[in-house]
Amino acid sequence: MKAVVKYAPGPGNIDVLDVDEPECGPNQVKVEIAFCGVCGTDLHVLHDTFRNYPPVILGHECAGTVVEAGRSVTGVTLGDRVTILGATAVTCGRCMYCSAGNFIFCKARRGMGHGVNGGFARYVVVRPDQLYRVPDDFTLEEAALSEPFAAAVQAVTEITRVRIGETALISGPGPIGLLCLKLLVAEGVKTIVAGAAGDDQRLDAARRIGAAVVVNTATTNLSDVVLEETQGVGVHVAMECSGHADSVRGCLLALRPMGRYTQVGICGRDITFPMDQIFYKQLTVAGSICYTAATWRRMMAIYAQGKVRLHDLVSASLPITEWRAAFDLCQDRKALKVVLHP
């Protein structure tokens, strides 16, 4: 089968190669990939700024159909439409983080798409516990957004715990920011979305999704808009989804005293920001990275309730042979979400 492979360590070293189809072991399930999303992590694997283990097939945001189940596997039916929790592909299962369900912090962990083979290919084999069945009315294309959506579910509902009646700021209208917005809008939470120069298309998407106000900080002062929208007191919660120093500052300034700040974006370097905002306003600051299996179960419940659909966030769907064009679309911040298909 054709697959997008990081074939050697270092920057670059990615190509479409012919590889053997994976064998389905007795405790495994073979899934035919329908769609697999491209995300910032893939770009980092390309540039070698995210840990990877070549040779490895890229892609960790998969959805597809079960085509084979090993003889010891129960509870899985051929034809099941599924999305895959790839991040648990390898964990030790014994450390204090694994035993508490917080596998993301396991030192032995290797996720699909950089640690073990991922979904930019026709087939993957996984353990049955990595599969989550998607509702019949969900397309597999939008189901491929489940992995980033799970990160949004954790950030909004489990870490920030946004409550009805609060006003939220999302700074950074990339895919994760827009997925957070989807949840907040579904809950009826008034949400301001801020972006920077070059974010116009994504801010338009935020408006369509249901942001109360969108702000391009290149032309408009965010603090002024926030004060106007919050009777002069600031937002209850701010979710930083871009990793830019200006955005971090904007969030800290926008928060009201005793507000909650959540870091969802990756800065990738040391930055300068007004620390005293945290002191004088007695802010609560948190980080949110990925999700747990419990988050994925919560996400499936959200899907089942029918309040959130994700198909309008897919702005391009390309064959895996055009991975380079797909990566470029992600890099230039114009596309919302790009998915590849075999």
Ligand SMILES: [Zn+2]
């Ligand atoms: Zn991702």
Ligand SMILES: [Zn+2]
């Ligand atoms: Zn562990």
